[in-house]
Amino acid sequence: MQSDVNTALGSVNSALNEFDVESQAAIQDVIAAGLMEGFATEAELLASRPAVVKKYAKAEDTDVIWFWNKPEGSPDGNYWVSTGLSELDRAKNYVDNKADSINGFVTTDSFTKGVGLPEDISSSVEVINGLVYGNDGNVISTTDYLWNAYFIPVKAGDTVSVRGFYGDIGTNTQGLLLQMT
Structure with missing residues (x-):
């Protein structure tokens, strides 16, 4: 990784x-x-x-x-x-757009532009500084200063689609955890 x-x-x-x-x-x-x-x-x-x-x-x-x-x-x-x-x-903006297309990372602009979300949720996104986790969900590090995880609250019944490097995923799980720089 x-x-x-x-x-x-x-x-x-x-x-x-x-x-x-x-x-x-x-x-x-x-x-x-x-x-x-x-x-x-x-x-x-x-x-x-x-x-x-x-x-x-x-x-x-x-x-x-x-x-x-x-x-x-x-x-x-x-x-x-x-x-x-x-x-x-x-x-x-240029680098954010390139990073999205090259690496499939989500940028913080996604929160304020409402990409895949019904409303602007930037004020309710919780940043978890330094959290790095693997594809299997196991925590790899809690001290890596280059990476953060973002907990996005998802209301029961809402579906959030995430487009990334590995393809599109959808979830209706309450809460969504994304990792990005």
């Missing part, structure tokens, strides 16, 4: 490094073409009015990327639209 974990972590690290190199190169290309501009503060960015119809900009104080989307012929005004995500947030 440890070798599977090491392989999975290696795959995620490799994907993250590749993403970082590719995204930095793409950003430099965009800046060189004059399609993106950096600003020290979000206030400076929002006060600017680019001469072009479409342009990206980044506020260094918030790390959020903004998009200037002024329709042709529109009156002067503020046409900045926030992408809502910093480069770090975008990288985290």
Whole structure:
């Protein structure tokens, strides 16, 4: 099991490094073409009015990327639209999505997005730090700081489906224990 974990972590690290190199190169290309501009503060960015119809900009104080989307012929005004995500947030989303597809792990986003659940249960999920258990249900470790288990309350009669690396499973057992990083 440890070798599977090491392989999975290696795959995620490799994907993250590749993403970082590719995204930095793409950003430099965009800046060189004059399609993106950096600003020290979000206030400076929002006060600017680019001469072009479409342009990206980044506020260094918030790390959020903004998009200037002024329709042709529109009156002067503020046409900045926030992408809502910093480069770090975008990288985290990318890695979470890759980890899901490569390893079948469930991310904590699954709790708040209600994947397979009738409602947002993030406030009632119990985190059991360091718990590692095997496929047979036996506890392997209670001190591994890289792994956590999550107890998801399932009401009697409800069914929760879990999609993972080993295929889909369904349960109507009261309570569901998932292990993930």
